[in-house]
Amino acid sequence: MPDTTARVLQLLGLLQARPVWSGPELAARLGVTTRSVRRDVERLRQLGYPVHASHGVGGGYQLGAGKALPPLLLDTEEAVAVAVCLRLAAGGTVAGVGEAAVRTMAKLDQVLPAPLRAQVAAVQDATVTLELHPVEVDPEVLLVLARAIRESVQARLDYVARDGTASERRIEPYHLVATGRRWYLMAFDLDRDDWRSFRIDRIGAARTSTFTFSPRECPDPEDYILRSVGSAWPASASVLVRLPLEQARTDIGSWADLEEVDAQTTRLRAGSERIEDVAWWLLRLPVEFEVEGPDELRRAYADLAARATRLAAGG
Known part of the structure; x- marks a missing residue:
């Protein structure tokens, strides 16, 4: 019985990973006969999973959208809440959450019935999020x-x-x-x-x-x-950071092109629409750095220093 249960769960995972599987393909993956596959499919149906079967060229077994949800056994309200939160998290700023949210959204969307999808879309359309630098992603x-x-x-x-x-x-x-x-x-x-x-x-x-x-x-x-993104910016700069490469990745993050110069130095390349934007972004680094180029970046810092001096004097 434990082997059968494990095989049924493996079958469910295969059906969720690809739109259509033929009987022989599933039998080969599971190491059983096509007759065993038919029995396991029937067990999934008894558990509430809508597994469809079609014959002919391109036919096979397919996991359809219906009342059954993944093993979390969510009810209607919970499914809508989870789907809405995932959509909001997909645009979040916490490292790693956005990618995980999209992967989970794709899995949940596969088995979400049409009426629930409509509810999720309605909540999404009625929600407004305030961001300092909004980027609209559908x-x-x-x-x-x-x-x-x-x-x-x-x-x-x-x-x-x-x-x-x-x-x-x-x-x-x-x-x-x-x-x-x-x-x-x-x-x-x-x-x-x-x-x-x-x-x-x-x-x-x-x-x-x-x-x-x-x-x-x-x-x-x-x-x-x-x-590819860095090379497309109209303004770019290169600076030397006095940190080992691995520590630079930890302290600075991944959204910069980091290259090891020696055991204690990392080259950082960054780009933006304007060199002034690059200058402001680099000032937020938690460590000191040395400007390699271009000269426009040095002039941008000279302008910033002069402005800061005026402000400090009450100008």
């Missing part, structure tokens, strides 16, 4: 992309570049990366035959297709986003 876009990544299916994006140029992009999505208040998508652009990063708040709409893809060998997501 939770539905995050959900579509998260599901596309999990299921390895192609997607189409309505995207607006920094210069205002609008285009439709056909992509293979690989990773969602949260950096402070911004979200980025790392994807392979099929029309440009190369890797690209996309700011989520510039995606007007995202649609999945029926075409699956075999994942390619891809660059490190965090490193790729940092470098």
